[in-house]
Amino acid sequence: MTEQFPRRPSTGISVIIVGAGFAGLSAAIECDRKGHHVTLLEKASTIEEITRFGDIISFDPNGARLFERWPGVIEAMYKIARKTSWLDLYHWRGEFVTRQSFEGEKKWGPRINGHRGELYSIIYDHAVKRKLDIRLGQRVSDYFENADKAGVVVNGERMEADVVIAAEGVRSRGRKIVLGFDDKPKSSGYAVYRCWFSSDAIKDNNTIKHLVVEGDTHSGYIGPDLHFLVSSLKDGKEFNWVFTHVDDGNIEESWQFPGKIEDCLKYVEGWAPVVQEIVRSTPKDARLIDHKLVFRDPLPTFISPLARIVLIGDAAHPFLPTSIQGASQSIEDGVVLASCLELAGKGEVPLALRTHEKIRYERVHQAQATGVKTREKWHKANWDEINKTPEAIHLTREAWLLDFDAEKDCYKRYHELATSVRSERPRL
Numbered sequence: 107m108t109e110q111f112p113r114r115p116s117t118g119i120s121v122i123i124v125g126a127g128f129a130g131l132s133a134a135i136e137c138d139r140k141g142h143h144v145t146l147l148e149k150a151s152t153i154e155e156i157t158r159f160g161d162i163i164s165f166d167p168n169g170a171r172l173f174e175r176w177p178g179v180i181e182a183m184y185k186i187a188r189k190t191s192w193l194d195l196y197h198w199r200g201e202f203v204t205r206q207s208f209e210g211e212k213k214w215g216p217r218i219n220g221h222r223g224e225l226y227s228i229i230y231d232h233a234v235k236r237k238l239d240i241r242l243g244q245r246v247s248d249y250f251e252n253a254d255k256a257g258v259v260v261n262g263e264r265m266e267a268d269v270v271i272a273a274e275g276v277r278s279r280g281r282k283i284v285l286g287f288d289d290k291p292k293s294s295g296y297a298v299y300r301c302w303f304s305s306d307a308i309k310d311n312n313t314i315k316h317l318v319v320e321g322d323t324h325s326g327y328i329g330p331d332l333h334f335l336v337s338s339l340k341d342g343k344e345f346n347w348v349f350t351h352v353d354d355g356n357i358e359e360s361w362q363f364p365g366k367i368e369d370c371l372k373y374v375e376g377w378a379p380v381v382q383e384i385v386r387s388t389p390k391d392a393r394l395i396d397h398k399l400v401f402r403d404p405l406p407t408f409i410s411p412l413a414r415i416v417l418i419g420d421a422a423h424p425f426l427p428t429s430i431q432g433a434s435q436s437i438e439d440g441v442v443l444a445s446c447l448e449l450a451g452k453g454e455v456p457l458a459l460r461t462h463e464k465i466r467y468e469r470v471h472q473a474q475a476t477g478v479k480t481r482e483k484w485h486k487a488n489w490d491e492i493n494k495t496p497e498a499i500h501l502t503r504e505a506w507l508l509d510f511d512a513e514k515d516c517y518k519r520y521h522e523l524a525t526s527v528r529s530e531r532p533r534l
């Protein structure tokens with residue numbers, strides 16, 4: 107028997123989505139839930155090309171609560187997610203500083219931390235069960251629009267719809283039509299080494315086995331211009347570490363390279379024995395990535411001149427990992443956009459897009475700023491102050507960001523904001 111999922115009545119709005127990352131896939135599911143007709147185009151020819159990027163990703167309550175509305179998704183995620191609700195923080199030389207508890211946030215919604223590829227696969231499987239029109243191996247090379255339609259050129263062919271959602275990540279081509287020029291991603295001056303492997307490699311190592319033998323753990327070591335995060339999942343059976351460090355790497359050609367353990371060891375020379383041992387014990391065949399962190403200046407708008415094309419996710423606003431918000435914000439984007447289209451109706455697509463932007467613009471940029479704040483707090487830690495008040499080094503966790511339901515907020519504010527958009531643009 108095929109599964110049935112709740113779906114609002116058809117709006118008759120056709121939507122092309124470019125890119126099936128967390129942003130595009132979520133937008134596709136939400137558009138389907140809200141009764142729009144969706145075609146999702148992804149350049150990767152197999153889903154494994156996307157899921158093989160395997161290391162930790164975190165969805166905070168504002169993002170993860172939205173998974174609860176996709177039947178079966180959050181339940182499947184809980185099975186593979188890390189079972190901790192704390193973060194143990196250490197000085198880079200090894201002294202324990204403080205435990206930050208996330209227990210108090212449970213009232214805001216679920217938190218999901220797990221393997222990026224596995225979590226992605228759960229969402230993808232849900233999209234497949236919904237019978238979404240997902241087309242792999244489709245590379246979009248151009249965008250166009252007129253007053254009534256928007257479209258893309260894909261594998262040399264033109265395709266049209268009422269609206270096009272450009273969700274192709276930080277190297278977006280859709281930005282060109284929105285901006286009117288081709289801007290280039292910039293190096294943020296930081297990079298991350300990312301690694302994931304089976305805990306078998308360390309479960310007998312006396313210096314670090316405590317991180318895996320008693321179930322899941324989550325710890326961070328904070329030092330000058332570098333923070334090192336480590337966690338174990340699936341009852342301690344799988345293990346991962348990531349560290350963010352200063353980097354002046356050239357990102358012209360690529361921003362992901364295979365990393366070398368010898369290089370990582372140089373960064374953590376003199377650090378706590380636990381940290382050095384984690385790096386040293388990384389199996390030679392583990393997938394270690396040196397990921398250059400790319401950013402772009404905030405865009406003046408997410409919407410094309412005729413308001414038929416909209417950028418979402420990293421295409422609109424790349425996030426630093428320290429905000430722990432990029433993926434959650436990209437899901438909020440899809441939820442709000444699908445809701446605006448539903449509330450506006452087929453005859454008012456440009457109004458829907460402009461109202462979406464009004465709802466999202468400020469929130470997303472405020473969320474982006476938290477990433478820099480946390481990085482500065484950790485990388486330039488004031489240890490005199492932290493010795494007196496250890497909580498000063500906790501991750502900033504604010505209710506305005508995390509205790510937030512993007513769908514509810516959109517339904518509540520849409521009409522008022524649409525009216526104000528209309529008064530600013532009477533010709534809409």
Ligand SMILES: Cc1cc2nc3c(=O)[nH]c(=O)nc-3n(C[C@H](O)[C@H](O)[C@H](O)COP(=O)(O)OP(=O)(O)OC[C@H]3O[C@@H](n4cnc5c(N)ncnc54)[C@H](O)[C@@H]3O)c2cc1C
Nearest residue numbers: 125127128129149164246274275419420427431432433434
């Ligand atoms: C190291 C690191 C750690 C992070 N950790 C977290 C975290 O813990 N929590 C969190 O919330 N966020 C985190 N983020 C941010 C988060 O990963 C991103 O914000 C989020 O994944 C963006 O999703 P996206 O769908 O917009 O882009 P992407 O994931 O880049 O997806 C874009 C998709 O578009 C496809 N595509 C591109 N061009 C075309 C084309 N021309 N035609 C068709 N398809 C195309 C690509 O193949 C890809 O599948 C992290 C980021 C980094 C770099």
